[in-house]
Amino acid sequence: MTVEGTPPVTGTDAASAVRDLFLLEVGHEPAGRWSAPGRVNLIGEHTDYNDGFVLPFAIPHRTHVQLGTRADGRIRVVSTFDEAPVEVPLDELDELFPGGRENVPTWSAYPLGVAWALLRAAGRAARTVPGVDIAIASNVPVGAGLSSSAAIESATAVALNDAWGLGLDRVALARVGRTAENEAVGAPTGIMDQMASMLGRSDAAIFLDCRTLDATVVDVGFAAADLELLVLDTGVTHAHSTGGYRDRRASCERGAEVMGVPALRDLSIADLAAAEQRLDDVTFRRVRHIVTENQRVLDTVQTLRESGPRAIGGLLVASHASMRDDFEISVPELDVAVEAALEAGAVGARMTGGGFGGAAIALVDRARRERVAASVETAFAAAGFAAPHVFSVTPSAGAARD
């Protein structure tokens, strides 16, 4: 089989779709074009809300934005996602968020929420900046665990930061994206996705300390080693994912409290023996996943630097086993995807994202990617699962003016 480099999402390329949309809705040339990517997480799962470490990278799939200014102090957003534009006076954003968000369509709370959070972060009153028209189109599949939400937030944030001359740096813009998602949209998420989307670099991952927000660019060396990362999207969305996420967070908080630390980040492998004495079996296994996963992120960074990407396979496989057995967030489709990829010679593979469905990733030799993809497809068919969607991603540049 042939593995796509980019999944077909809308059937049109987003960069040209956004141009058509802006022209149609606004009718003149825009002041500029910007774009920002989605992301995958190489390793470090459920560690973010435990103040721990993650290692995501930006992917080639991007959300494109075109922006023009207007004289009437209003903001209008339009997306290929939903034909109807949404228009609000800038000085009414404060009435909309967080309390009045149900007065606008949910999708529009992402870009409008970014405008609101950006003005607040910059300490600027709405009347001091010009109104804007913003058109949006995306190649990032929605809800596939590739963070289309961070892509739309980051693309809007860089565009408005430039158009309004606010001069915020990239970490500040990542925070703006998270504020928009948490307070304007009302989704309780960490900051990993926005940091990856803002800071991504070609052939590199972002090593992020979720407590301090210190971010380091780490070369992954996939290109020189002729390696690629395959996304094995199972297409499964599990009804338990929200409740499961809440339960796991609660277990982590309980574990930290019993162990007398602010967050599980403050425990190390050496503390696990004591934790096993003091915690019930389920809480202990949840804690063990977080503690060992944090260590695996640190080990992955060190291994990439010292030995290169072929040496991280065992860490990816151990991460999957920990999520399957200790954190218990895998599903049969994810386990089959990982096993079939490894059987076909993947360097390493693991489920990625929140769990209970979504995608796995597999690090593979470029020459072997078709074989790995075929192996996963065959295994899915044999197990009676719906066909997976397999595509490759390469670590790519973060948000930018195009």
Ligand code: ADP
């Ligand atoms: P993901 O895993 O893709 O980030 P989320 O539920 O966090 O899933 O975010 C998806 C939501 O973000 C969509 O339902 C929509 O409201 C919004 N969104 C993402 N991309 C776009 C877009 N191009 N245009 C409009 N809204 C978008």
Ligand code: MG
């Ligand atoms: Mg999201």
